Amino acid sequence: MINRPDGAEQPFLQAGIFKIRVPGIHYQWSWPEFFQAMIMFVTSLGMIPLLTAHLGLPYEIALTYVFICGIGFMLPTFLGDPLVPGWITPAIPVVVLFLGNFEPGPEAIRALFALQFIVAFIFMFLGLTKLGGKLVELVPVSMKAGILIGAGIAAIMGEFEVGGNVGRLAATPYSIIAGTGVALYLIFSESFKEWRKSNKFAKALANYGMVPALVVAMFIGWMVSEYPLPDIQMGITNMAFSEYFNYLPFAVGFPGLDIFLFAVPTAIIAYIIAFGDIIVGHTLIRRADDFRQDEKIDLDINRTHIITSIRNFMHAFLAPYPGLAGPIWTAVTAVVAERYKFGRKAMDSIYSGAGTFWIAGFIALFILPLVSIFQPVLPIALSLTLMITGFLCIMVGTEIIESQAQRGVAGLMAVVLAVYGAGWGLLAGIALYFLIEKKYSAQEVEVTETQVEKNLNTQVQVSSSQSLGE
Template sequence: MQLKHRREGDEQPYWPAGPFKIRLPFVHYRWESAEMIQALIMFVVSLSAIPLLDQYLGVPYDVALAYVVICGIGFMLPALLGVPLVPGWITPAVPVVLVFLGDFAPGPEAIQALFALQFLVFLIFFVMGITGLGRRLVHLVPNSLQAGIIIGAGIAAITGEIQPGGRLAETPISLVLGMLLSVFMLFSVAFRGWVARHVLFRKIANYGMVPGMIAAILIAWALNEYPRPTVEFGITQPNFGELWNYLPFTVGFPGIEVFLLAIPTAIIAYVIAFGDILVGRSLMSRADHLRRDEKIDYSTDRIHHVTGLRNLIHAFFAPYPGLAGPIWTAVTATMAERYKHGRRAMDSIFSGAGTFWITGFFALFMLPLVSLFQPVLPIALSLTLLLTGYICLMVGIEQTQTTAERGVAGTMAVVLAVYGAGWGLAAGVVLYYLVEKQNLLGREAREAIPEEAIDEEAAQSESSAVSADTGAAQPR
């Protein structure tokens, strides 16, 4: 229950605050039990940053846990301030960030470097949001380039897990079975048929990728792919007192040369985050189309403001290898899937997003849960990366309308995944002008020569495939 209720077809109630729209649980939206239960499992993904903080920054466990708590505060801000997405890291950028940090010694040097990087990411989001360039960029970038960014991020996320030496090679059975179960429950047309016919499957479907996560963990323990936990009781003890010794206020702020070294990585991170914004836009557009009872305000400027604010907080108080990204793709897709089943399933998109990370924040202090999942933190991170990659591929391919767009997007995506976002974006722009434009200053070739006339049969086949997939959890 909540104090303020939405009229049919309106926005969810809020308190206006400049560019933000403040919403509180039990006041502006109801508490969602399904998202609460998901968060009690999925919060372990945020804990998986602890080994990265130890390895690359030289931060001890109890201080790294304090970093994660600050990250949890940032995770609650988007729903509080009017963004309808479940936030996360800039996940596909993590490998690029770690390569950047690898050039600095763990300790003060690496902390300064990460501060420089995250502060630059804040500046990019702030400028793009305050000027409205981010909003215009979403509408000005051609379909093929949007799709190339999304698909490239997906390829990078999956490749990092399945390449030799990756986590899939180390724990193949648990990860493969967990991934297959998650994909089946989230996107299978057959499973949706079961959900429509059976109450039991309908209840299971409410929990998204949680059943896949639990299955992967149980299999890993059963096959000794990961050690069994030693459960402890009590409240976790993040070491906020010692935290100050691992912040730029104490270790020192970086010089201008470090900022210059961080610029390429910051641009790459924003390009990938821009792709995440496009994914979120597609997911919310599909949800808004299906649910006429609520108007979803998906403001690109507000997303930039909130994401920039989170990166600013991180830079000064918890420099973070995952950075602060606009969307946790796998969980947002799960939430959007449940949302489209109607108001009884989820009253508002904000009730789902808000409930999830408020629960996840308090779960960080539950020592039995933290100690239970601590040995299997890599599983949570791997499943998230693999599902993020799958969803990015699904949404990116759907973004294209013609074979020319698909060719440009696919080539750009491969270059982005292999050589980085900068080269990928350059390749996409060049190919767009060479392939899709009739001439450098003219209209797009597909406007002058309709592709349907060239390849009508292929277009009809694509249309049939899309129609057959309307039951799947795919944003339009």
């Protein structure tokens, strides 16, 4: 173990923009994150229902896709990024709407390849050119809010009804309502925030994020027979690598130019959402860095872009993924950053917590008893993720709105996006912005065109500051 001098950066091997860190050599193992990951890894398995429903994959192949995703989850810390990575979760409902235009099977796999390839290209281009975030700065506040609110509405709508069929919430109401209620209370409740300040048990619950909600939902689902009891199997999980290659773009074929063009609006929306996640993640880590002076944490937005791009390229060719590859799992990053503040004895380095978590989650994929316990209730993990994401997107989207005109543009754009998808949603947002918001500024404020532009720039800056504070 290479020890870090007080106040220095955690040891690493330089490789261009990357800073290679190997567990046990460049940072210590963190047992609290290990045990948390042994339960929270089930959230990564929650992608399996989407893979089977929208890509037409058998369960064993979908599990192999999750294995590929697990490798991608371990890359950021290895390459020097202190964020705990995840999906671009708020974009999942928009991706599902996109996939609804294609038949599950080879057609959907080709379409998702096109989408994820474009997302990877956007991240790589903006990271290499150091223009990361410039695209987002050009988007008006009302359209940012419309994207967030629309994604939130689509996430919640999908739980009620999917493609004319009864959604998971209607089919299994007791478990999902109970789990969602517990999660909302632990994450967002004002009364719980006050309780955890003075109660050690409440503080411990808060540190485990969605785990208590997931456990409650699982037990209720089993008690009322909404889900079958698990068939617990012993041994090591087998990945279906021999059949897996038949479900890759190399076997099913690559998409045509028309599919790539059709995927562009969804890819742009996914990037805009992911950039907001990067800002939130860097803010969490900067606050933790300011709290402790014994370690200097290096944050590089361009490196974050490039690492996220590599993961999306990997997925596009080896496991096209409805969740895409996102820069941060916000809840876990927040928990790691909070525990990091307790000092070097609690967590030697931020990389100890962030690195241990997904290494442990990857190990858990091979523990067959754990995988088999959670297999019957995988839809619960996905439902809770989408319900909480929907709530958060609507909450943040409405918070950044600053005027009546923005509220109207955002609201109408959100409905169009949730019902008709990314392409029509973006077109509606652009049209409404120029038709309503620009006209409103010119008539009501009665300023010159130059002043209008200045006001809009100010609004974007204020919005960015609010998001940073959040």
